[in-house]
Amino acid sequence: MEWKPDKKSKKAVYKQIAEYIEQGIADGTFPIDKPLPSERKLAEKYRLNRSTIVAAYGELEANGLVERKKGSGTTISKDIWGLTKKRIPSWNRYIERGSFQPNMPVVQRIRKESEEEHFINFASGELSKELMPDEYIRKVISTREFTGNLGYDHPQGNIDLRTTIVEHVKKYKGIMSQPNSILITSGAQQAIHLIIECLLKPGDAVVIEDPSYSYSLPIFKSAGIQVFRLSVGKNGINPEDLIDLHKKHQIKMIFLNPIFQNPTGTLLSHYQRKKILDISSEFGIPIIEDDPYSLLSFTEDDVSTLKSLDHNGNVLYVSSLTKIAASGFRIGWIIGPTPVIERLADAKQQFDFGHSTISQWLGNEFLRSSYFDEHIQRLKSELKKQRDVMADSFREYLREEVDYSLPKGGIHLWCHVKREIDDFKLLEQAIKEGVIYAPGLTLGTKKGYMRLTYGRVNANQIRTGVKRLATAIRKSSNM
Numbered sequence: 001m002e003w004k005p006d007k008k009s010k011k012a013v014y015k016q017i018a019e020y021i022e023q024g025i026a027d028g029t030f031p032i033d034k035p036l037p038s039e040r041k042l043a044e045k046y047r048l049n050r051s052t053i054v055a056a057y058g059e060l061e062a063n064g065l066v067e068r069k070k071g072s073g074t075t076i077s078k079d080i081w082g083l084t085k086k087r088i089p090s091w092n093r094y095i096e097r098g099s100f101q102p103n104m105p106v107v108q109r110i111r112k113e114s115e116e117e118h119f120i121n122f123a124s125g126e127l128s129k130e131l132m133p134d135e136y137i138r139k140v141i142s143t144r145e146f147t148g149n150l151g152y153d154h155p156q157g158n159i160d161l162r163t164t165i166v167e168h169v170k171k172y173k174g175i176m177s178q179p180n181s182i183l184i185t186s187g188a189q190q191a192i193h194l195i196i197e198c199l200l201k202p203g204d205a206v207v208i209e210d211p212s213y214s215y216s217l218p219i220f221k222s223a224g225i226q227v228f229r230l231s232v233g234k235n236g237i238n239p240e241d242l243i244d245l246h247k248k249h250q251i252k253m254i255f256l257n258p259i260f261q262n263p264t265g266t267l268l269s270h271y272q273r274k275k276i277l278d279i280s281s282e283f284g285i286p287i288i289e290d291d292p293y294s295l296l297s298f299t300e301d302d303v304s305t306l307k308s309l310d311h312n313g314n315v316l317y318v319s320s321l322t323k324i325a326a327s328g329f330r331i332g333w334i335i336g337p338t339p340v341i342e343r344l345a346d347a348k349q350q351f352d353f354g355h356s357t358i359s360q361w362l363g364n365e366f367l368r369s370s371y372f373d374e375h376i377q378r379l380k381s382e383l384k385k386q387r388d389v390m391a392d393s394f395r396e397y398l399r400e401e402v403d404y405s406l407p408k409g410g411i412h413l414w415c416h417v418k419r420e421i422d423d424f425k426l427l428e429q430a431i432k433e434g435v436i437y438a439p440g441l442t443l444g445t446k447k448g449y450m451r452l453t454y455g456r457v458n459a460n461q462i463r464t465g466v467k468r469l470a471t472a473i474r475k476s477s478n479m
């Protein structure tokens, strides 16, 4: 039977055509000394739009398999069929078959758009350059002698940095630890990855918050983990829901971001924190406490970490320098029972032989400096101002359009668009207006929500960005 594209398949038709031609070149269906069929012919033959064939040939050209010249059509590349008869591997097939999952296309799109300078970027969850300890770090580099180790360091991370983290978490988070119960990672992201890879098995069921920090979702999928989501209310997840879920699915791990949660900004209430710890002890389910934001509190509310309340060793605690200093340090840490930390350190050594010693040295200088307190005070005060500018801008431009509750710390504001909107149309329109944010559907299951990060933009950008967003909401709901 003659080949034709399957228009119902999940695979894009242009990709099917590209693969068909690639296969045809390999098996001689398309002889090397003849031009390939013209775009028009193929479009007619398969009843497709010509642009689909152009995209297929474009992909083959990008992979070096074909050459396209104006006027003389498409021919098989001389380089692959030259004297040496060297074949170019079929990279497309490799790209698609790898077991590690790519990000969602919409997440990839947002990341690409965020690189464009002209956008007001409410999407990237990090601090602006002005809020980072830029000057201090430059001073350290120019005035201090590097005392770190330039060779491979200890698999758990530099001992000086781990010793500083022991003091840091004791002073700021009420957590008691030892250098041997700490592993330095490449940000909290790698910490989560290591935990999933080393402590869970395919088929295991875990709980995450809905919505939640979504960049870990493809990691769960790649590892074959079943993910169950628990809705985040005003005070975080409901502990009773956790028990119900455990009874049905034998939950193996709970991932929580209890303090100024990304994206909702909620603070898990003290009662709920205690209750969840009790459930963890009763059923023996470990908790992964992801805590990048607890130092960024704008009020006197209780922000004690689960780890500081955990007397049985049920919590693996994860944090990093990303939201309190700079994302580019890529310094994160896990605190937990020593055998667990050693297991994770062994895996980290297999992945990358440990974190950069220069970055660890700088991170240590910063964390142990007398400047650290001053930096955190300034950071909190600036972030609070930025949050307030965002709320003022909402009142000015979006008064009737969105519902939100003011976060009491952290860097994200989570809001709900009151009109019926199509989430993806709104994002497209916002991009046209020059503003970008994280759509709620990339972070969980709730429709009509947006996460706006006020940490990476200044007051003027916040006002302009919210105004652009208001235009996008109006235009996209009239479409």
Ligand SMILES: Cc1ncc(COP(=O)(O)O)c(C=O)c1O
Residues within 6 Å of the ligand: 125, 186, 187, 188, 189, 190, 213, 257, 262, 290, 292, 319, 320, 321, 322, 327, 331, 332
């Ligand atoms: C809750 C949460 N966990 C982990 C991360 C990862 O941060 P990093 O790897 O930069 O420390 C983020 C970043 O946005 C986050 O919000």
